[in-house]
Amino acid sequence: MKAAVYEGEGKIVLTQRPVPSLQEDTDAIVRVTLTTICSSDIHIKHGAVPRAVPGTIVGHEFVGIVEQTGSAVKKVKPGDRVAVNVETFCGTCFYCKQGYVNNCTDRQGGWALGCRIDGGQAEYARIPFADNGLTKIPDSVTDEQALFTGDLLSTGYWAAKIGEITPGDTVAVLGAGPAGLCTMMCARLYSPGKIIAVDTDSRRLQTARENGLADVLLNPGDMTGEELETAVKQESHGRGADAVFEVAGGEDTFQTAWKIARPNAVVAVVAMYEEDQTLPLPRMYGKNLIFKTGGVDGSECGRIMELIQAGMLNTECLITHRTTLDNLMEAYDIFENKKEGVIKIAVTV
Ligand SMILES: [Zn+2]
């Protein structure tokens, strides 16, 4: 079968691999129908994901049809349309029981798919713990609508949850890329008073506004850092944002995140950085901030699918490009280099 493989040293190539087979009775084999490239795949390519093992098929955000199940799999059966969770998890360890599935202690647990075990930029994928990692797609939900359930929407949903948003809050989201837009979308579920989107890409900001995801757009490219802080204060009773989501992962966006937060705010760091970040504690002193850092816990896919079906989460606006697996490498070039105003690429397999 065709598969995209991380070869190490900055290389992902489209090549041939054997079709996977069941290894454990809790596994399922999924025939991939629609897949996509995530920013994490680009981080893997850059060698910035220490857990990524060269030789692994990449891809951790995809939907498909169950082809085969192990004898212990109860919740899905061959023929079911399913969304695949970015995280495979045992469901029984200390962390899983508390919903911290990112920290599942099983050797195949946590974020393994597409970095340590073969993923879904391929024609087929083996999914360990299939009962936990597969979510059935209702007939009324299309593959495109379901595509981001297991990773981007899970990330946004998890971020909004840890952000402790209360009704009427001013929420600031740094980064209006795919994960930022999903974070805004999920933050809306908590009825904030206002969502401020911050990005240097005015096209992405417009996407946020046009789809009702943000109320205020701020472009740090048009102002100094101090002006940005002032602008956020003006939108938040002179205080600063009640919850800040750092989803940009840029050179100085971590610093911006804590600066635009009001005292005692939650600053949720969702972005995956390629470089270390510094905490200037003397300058932060007295602001009494609460930092939470990421690694999505993808434990709410069932709920997310219900919200998609109800029309409360709709990510179709994220899909700017469509292509096929044969053209995956071209899609990587467009996605990595942010060409043609790309947000997400739906790749038909
Ligand atoms: Zn991802």
Ligand SMILES: [Zn+2]
């Ligand atoms: Zn576990």
